[in-house]
Amino acid sequence: MENNKNKPFFERETMEQLTEAYVDSLALNSAAIKNGKDLVKKNSFPLLCKSEDASVIFGECKGSGKDPYRCSVDWAKEGNPVFRCTCPSRQFPCKHNLGLMYAYTSGKSFETAPVPQDLAEKREKAEKREEKKKETAVSDAPAAKRKTNKAALTKKIAAQLEGIAIAEKLLLQLTQQGFGSLDKKVLQTADEQAKQLGNYYIPGIQIALRQLTELFRSENERETVYTQAIEQLTMLHSLIQKSKKYLEGRLGNPDAPVDADTTLEERIGHAWQIAELREQGHVRTDVDLLQLAFRSYTDAPRGEYVDEGCWANLSTGQIQFTRTYRPFRASKYIREEDSIFHVVTAKELAEYPGDLNKRVRWDEAVYREASSKDYMNVMASAERSFAEVIKRIKNQIKNPLSHKNPVALLHFKEILKEDTAYVLVDDQGKQLPLTDIPFVSAPTTHLLPLLNRAYLLNQAILVIFEQNMQRNRLEAQPLSIVTADKVIRLLY
Known part of the structure; x- marks a missing residue:
């Protein structure tokens, strides 16, 4: 296997700057980290080598068969290590690549040796592909936008409209039956019907329907579920109506530009490419x-x-x-x-x-x-008027198709405790209640009293909002506090 891990960690990383933290950042998950480190602990690498120019490490790792796996990590292109291994794993980097790097960071002895012929040939081919890619990019730079296949687009839109009609009918059936009658059997039937929408290029609407049925499977109190269901129904109704109008317009005029200003296309199910x-x-x-x-x-x-x-x-x-x-x-x-x-x-x-x-x-x-300059830059961008921020947040929440939990960075004068609750106070004395909101599913407000008092005065705070329907007020949960020299994360 071979893969170019296109995610650099430091501005300039080479084999000489390899650290355990960097290797951890490359692993797909914690299990991969453990497996890679276990290989080093078990001395599974009978051969560990590095190139003379410090651009590649390579070696052999014992596997389940009689022949060891040959693995390498190549920094021929700065900032983009290439992982190669003869094992059949589909993970990049595999545990043998990770183990090879952990062996280096743990101080294992690496012999300086010539790059193997097969690896040298692969590096050469990779360089040629990179050069060809650059040449293509240059030649395509002034090219016009891609032409639309009108026949294919018209066929797709027609299918989407057909799927939306099915979704609208399903939503009407669920509404007419009433929330109280949505038992396990009814929900299963609804899921089966929603599954059919996978053939109509509207995965976003399909997911929105699943979100509705999932609400009635939750263990929350019925009143809470009904409130959330009404919000989801409102969103679905708006999504279906706006999608229908938008797609009908595009069907009648395939040359009309795609909606790239709102979330409607993504809500329908379009996956934007760079x-x-x-x-x-x-x-x-x-x-x-x-x-x-x-x-x-x-x-x-x-x-x-x-x-x-x-x-x-x-x-x-x-x-x-x-x-x-x-x-x-x-x-x-x-x-x-x-x-x-x-x-x-x-x-x-x-x-x-x-x-x-x-x-x-x-x-x-x-x-x-x-640097401190970066933290000061963030603090300088923090909103200083809660009233203005709250107005924008409420306007967004009112829109059925907008995200209901926006985030904002606020400059605060102080964080006060009133009875058992916390409030955020701005320079004008405007208060914003702080609490743990259901959407985040992870408490953070209980961490506030653990902070140094200095961090609760004249700093910037990142909060996520939610409209509390029962109390009819806008609430916010603290996520991080930004100071002149650090970010204190309450959620990470």
């Missing part, structure tokens, strides 16, 4: 970002694990998100993301259409240590 976002002007170059919070959670209706990072864009001051989706069935082959404490410089940052907290992604980036 090339498309580039065509729509949603790409920035050389952008610095600092991660402020991180969490992983399970999304049962989607059938995926989600790794979500919350970032401060140091170029614009905006709070943005990265999300990596790992389908249950393929999760062990997809790298599990983790907290990042360095500043990331994305060579090309793609922004998805969205609301206050746009989702972003990048393919290539370099990392550097965060």
Whole structure:
């Protein structure tokens, strides 16, 4: 197997700068880390070598067969290590690659030796592919946007509209039956009907229907479930109506531009590619970002694990998100993301259409240590008026298709405790209640009294909002506190 792990960790990493933390960051999950380290503990590497120019380490690792696996980690291209191994694993890097690197970081003796012929040939082929890619990129630079296959587009839209009609009928049936009659059998039938929507290119609407049926399988109190179900029904109704109108318009005019300003396309189920976002002007170059919070959670209706990072864009001051989706069935082959404490410089940052907290992604980036200037930059971008922020948050929450849990970075004068609850106070004396909200599913407010009092005065705080329907008020949960020299994470 061979793979180019396109995720650098430090601004300049070579074999000489290899650290255990960096190797940990490359592993797909904690199990891969353990397996790689176990190989070193068991002395499974009878041969450990490094090239004279310190650009590649290679060796042999004992396997289940009589012949050892030959593995290597190649830094021929700075910032992009290439992993190669003769084992049949589909994980990149495999445990043998990880073990090879852990052997180096643990101080094992590596013999300086010539790069094996087969490895040298692969490196040469890789270099030629890279050169050809660059030549193609240059030749394609002034090229026009991709042409749309109108016949295929018309056929797809017609199928989507047919699927939306089915979804609308299913939603009507569930509503007419009433929430009280939605027993296990009815929910199973609804899931089977929703499954059929997989043939109509509307996975987003299909997932939204699954989210509705999943609510009635939860162990929450019925009143809470009914409140959430009404919100989901409202969203689904709006999504179906707006999708129908939008797609009917595109069916009548295939030349009409795709909606790249709102989340509607993604809500229907479109998976934006970086090339498309580039065509729509949603790409920035050389952008610095600092991660402020991180969490992983399970999304049962989607059938995926989600790794979500919350970032401060140091170029614009905006709070943005990265999300990596790992389908249950393929999760062990997809790298599990983790907290990042360095500043990331994305060579090309793609922004998805969205609301206050746009989702972003990048393919290539370099990392550097965060400085006091970076932290001060983040603090300077914090909102100082709670009233203005709350107005924007409420406007977003009112929109049925907008995310109901936006995030904001706020400058606060102090954090006070009133009775058993905490409140955030701005310079004008406006208060914002702090509490643990259901959406996050991880408490953080209980950590506030553990902090030094100085961190509760005149700092910046990252909070996530939720409208409490029972109390009819907007509440916020603290995620991180940003000071002049650090980020104190309450959730990571």
